[in-house]
Amino acid sequence: MSKSHPTFDKLDPLNPSANQHLLNRRNFIKSLSLGSYGLMANGLIATGLLGSQNAMALASKPPLGHVVIIGGGYAGTTAAKYIRMWSLNNIAVTVIEKSSQFVSCPVSNLVLGGSKNINELTFGYDLVQKNHGIEWVHDEVTGIDTVARKVKMARGEISYDRLIIAPGIDFMYESLPNLATEEAQQLVPNAWKAGWQTVNLRKQLEALSDGSIFVMSIPKAPYRCPPGPYERACQVASYFKAHKPASKVIVLDANAEIISKKALFTKVFNEMYANMIDYRPNSLIVEVDVANKTAKTEFETVEADVLNIIPPQRAGKAAQILSLNNIDKRWCEVDFLTYESKIAANVHVIGDSVSSGLPKSAHMATSQARVCASAIVALMSQQQPDPAPVFANTCYSYVNDKMAIHVANVYRYDATKKIMLAADGGGVSDKPSELEASYAAAWANNIWSDVLT
Amino acid sequence: MLSSHTLNNKRLRLAYFDCVLTSSVLLIMSTLITSVAQAAEVISIKPAPNLHIRTLAASCAACHGTNGNPINVKNFTALPILAGLDTQYFITQMLAFKSGERPATVMHHHAKGLTIDEINLLAIYFSQQKRISGISPKPQLLKADHE
Ligand SMILES: Cc1cc2nc3c(=O)[nH]c(=O)nc-3n(C[C@H](O)[C@H](O)[C@H](O)COP(=O)(O)OP(=O)(O)OC[C@H]3O[C@@H](n4cnc5c(N)ncnc54)[C@H](O)[C@@H]3O)c2cc1C
Numbered sequence: 303m304s305k306s307h308p309t310f311d312k313l314d315p316l317n318p319s320a321n322q323h324l325l326n327r328r329n330f331i332k333s334l335s336l337g338s339y340g341l342m343a344n345g346l347i348a349t350g351l352l353g354s355q356n357a358m359a360l361a362s363k364p365p366l367g368h369v370v371i372i373g374g375g376y377a378g379t380t381a382a383k384y385i386r387m388w389s390l391n392n393i394a395v396t397v398i399e400k401s402s403q404f405v406s407c408p409v410s411n412l413v414l415g416g417s418k419n420i421n422e423l424t425f426g427y428d429l430v431q432k433n434h435g436i437e438w439v440h441d442e443v444t445g446i447d448t449v450a451r452k453v454k455m456a457r458g459e460i461s462y463d464r465l466i467i468a469p470g471i472d473f474m475y476e477s478l479p480n481l482a483t484e485e486a487q488q489l490v491p492n493a494w495k496a497g498w499q500t501v502n503l504r505k506q507l508e509a510l511s512d513g514s515i516f517v518m519s520i521p522k523a524p525y526r527c528p529p530g531p532y533e534r535a536c537q538v539a540s541y542f543k544a545h546k547p548a549s550k551v552i553v554l555d556a557n558a559e560i561i562s563k564k565a566l567f568t569k570v571f572n573e574m575y576a577n578m579i580d581y582r583p584n585s586l587i588v589e590v591d592v593a594n595k596t597a598k599t600e601f602e603t604v605e606a607d608v609l610n611i612i613p614p615q616r617a618g619k620a621a622q623i624l625s626l627n628n629i630d631k632r633w634c635e636v637d638f639l640t641y642e643s644k645i646a647a648n649v650h651v652i653g654d655s656v657s658s659g660l661p662k663s664a665h666m667a668t669s670q671a672r673v674c675a676s677a678i679v680a681l682m683s684q685q686q687p688d689p690a691p692v693f694a695n696t697c698y699s700y701v702n703d704k705m706a707i708h709v710a711n712v713y714r715y716d717a718t719k720k721i722m723l724a725a726d727g728g729g730v731s732d733k734p735s736e737l738e739a740s741y742a743a744a745w746a747n748n749i750w751s752d753v754l755t
Numbered sequence: 756m757l758s759s760h761t762l763n764n765k766r767l768r769l770a771y772f773d774c775v776l777t778s779s780v781l782l783i784m785s786t787l788i789t790s791v792a793q794a795a796e797v798i799s800i801k802p803a804p805n806l807h808i809r810t811l812a813a814s815c816a817a818c819h820g821t822n823g824n825p826i827n828v829k830n831f832t833a834l835p836i837l838a839g840l841d842t843q844y845f846i847t848q849m850l851a852f853k854s855g856e857r858p859a860t861v862m863h864h865h866a867k868g869l870t871i872d873e874i875n876l877l878a879i880y881f882s883q884q885k886r887i888s889g890i891s892p893k894p895q896l897l898k899a900d901h902e
Contacts, residue, residue, distance in 0.1 A: 405901060421897055422894050424895050425895060426893070429890070498901060501897070665817045668817065672813045676809065688806040688810060691807070692807070692811045692873065693810065693811060694814045694815060696861060696864075696865075708860070710865060712864075712868025725869075727853075727868045728864045728867070735860070747831070747891060748820050748826060749816070750891065752817065752820060
């Protein structure tokens with residue numbers, strides 16, 4: 303014990319001021335353990351790192367343990383909040399997140415269409431931290447030791463009782479090496495993680511003259527957000543239709559057909575954007591010429607004025623550390639009752655990194671996070687997790703600046719197959735509508751509220 | 756057996772447990788809860804919740820807010836507040852979505868996937884949630900150091 307908690311050994315319980323410089327360090331939490339928690343909590347009150355109310359609660363009630371979460375995206379932040387809520391604050395939670403801001407991928411295609419600004423989708427983590435007493439470490443995870451149960455970061459390390467890994471996706475540049483550098487991505491952004499690449503891509507679209515060609519590519523499924531690329535094609539086409547009507551959108555899809563909301567997107571492409579969206583299935587990108595903005599498929603070479611290649615994806619780097627991505631060396635196999643990894647004990651994986659056969663969506667990431675949170679609270683309280691989880695998923699796509707469509711399903715644990723399966727009764731919209739765009743806005747605002755406050 | 760725990764609503768709790776747990780599991784859990792509660796004086800404050808329904812209910816949060824309290828913003832249709840909703844009203848509406856009697860854009864796709872038991876228990880769960888107003892995080896300018 304003492305070996306894995308070096309900071310704690312140095313603390314002097316009789317001399318709080320002497321401890322301050324130690325506790326003030328970002329990695330103070332590494333001394334966290336059941337035995338030391340009361341003292342730690344007192345120290346944290348002294349340093350102002352914890353609100354006194356939270357710290358008092360921690361000091362007077364021994365916690366059930368400490369959960370560390372890697373990645374504060376949709377999945378990780380939701381898990382943090384719900385573990386705190388459902389354990390009645392009796393489990394300590396630390397989130398390690400490399401970015402200081404949360405930028406939503408959902409709705410980010412509307413930045414390309416021009417009806418939203420990136421600053422409307424960018425938020426801080428202050429409220430969720432404060433409201434739920436979550437410890438927040440702004441750092442990048444570089445290593446995990448499952449024997450000592452420690453996470454290593456660029457600037458310190460932290461011990462855990464249970465670990466949740468929620469790092470989203472990593473791009474596989476092996477097949478497209480020309481796109482691996484930052485400079486290449488300045489010229490040919492993927493904008494598949496919302497942020498500056500989204501802003502960059504919008505600027506490139508704005509700079510186009512009428513009669514230009516936008517080329518985008520879609521990797522083979524599974525990838526993050528199945529309907530997302532088709533929504534993107536609609537958003538760019540919607541912008542062109544209003545401002546550059548002689549321009550074209552060429553969609554190079556590695557899949558044999560539109561893989562989500564197919565009938566709806568086909569109709570929208572053919573009717574709303576007739577002669578503007580040119581959809582080409584079975585078009586796997588084999589090479590990209592960055593300087594000339596040219597994409598090569600097995601069959602043709604396509605020149606673009608603006609080129610947007612969405613690379614193939616796999617589980618985020620933090621999930622690769624322990625080789626948890628055992629399915630096709632890409633996605634992580636988990637137990638769907640707890641989201642515990644099939645590779646490492648006491649390590650859970652949630653969000654886009656999971657191999658589930660289900661759409662990789664933000665709503666799905668939050669649902670997985672809550673099943674995982676519920677199971678972890680149960681396990682750490684010596685209770686049995688829910689043996690048959692059920693959750694809902696709704697995914698909206700905007701077809702222009704005013705109308706949206708959805709796909710919605712309830713998913714149910716199948717005890718024989720041991721996977722989550724879509725229940726009967728799910729489905730898609732009859733047609734695009736303004737009412738659904740209003741629901742889509744409600745969805746975004748409510749999921750942001752649920753995740754971030 | 757159940758009455759040994761602090762319970763406000765015994766009928767509710769029984770209904771909760773009947774849905775997902777066999778009585779033998781219940782017995783084990785009940786024993787475990789008691790021992791943990793004694794050890795940590797933590798769990799005994801509130802009745803053990805039905806994990807199945809609580810997690811299912813929480814997946815409605817993307818549209819209906821945390822614990823059924825959606826936020827209300829001017830530029831879009833406010834969604835129904837599920838927290839504190841009358842159980843009978845909830846059940847009637849969900850069954851109407853399920854049968855197709857009440858036309859919907861989205862809700863029929865959810866209602867049809869749920870069992871009658873789940874609808875009944877969701878009704879009880881949401882009726883027990885306190886109505887509070889949901890809060891929105893404040894948008895910020897994207898910082899230069901973000902990816
Ligand atoms: C254009 C687009 C549109 C979309 N639209 C929708 C939509 O309308 N509806 C919907 O439901 N879904 C949508 N999605 C999908 C959704 O964005 C993802 O499914 C969701 O973000 C997955 O959540 P996650 O927590 O797994 O990953 P993320 O949200 O990406 O979070 C991962 C977090 O981990 C952090 N991280 C990674 N590695 C480390 C490390 N080593 N150390 C510390 N921190 C780390 C990252 O900084 C990040 O904050 C869309 C996606 C895109 C790209």
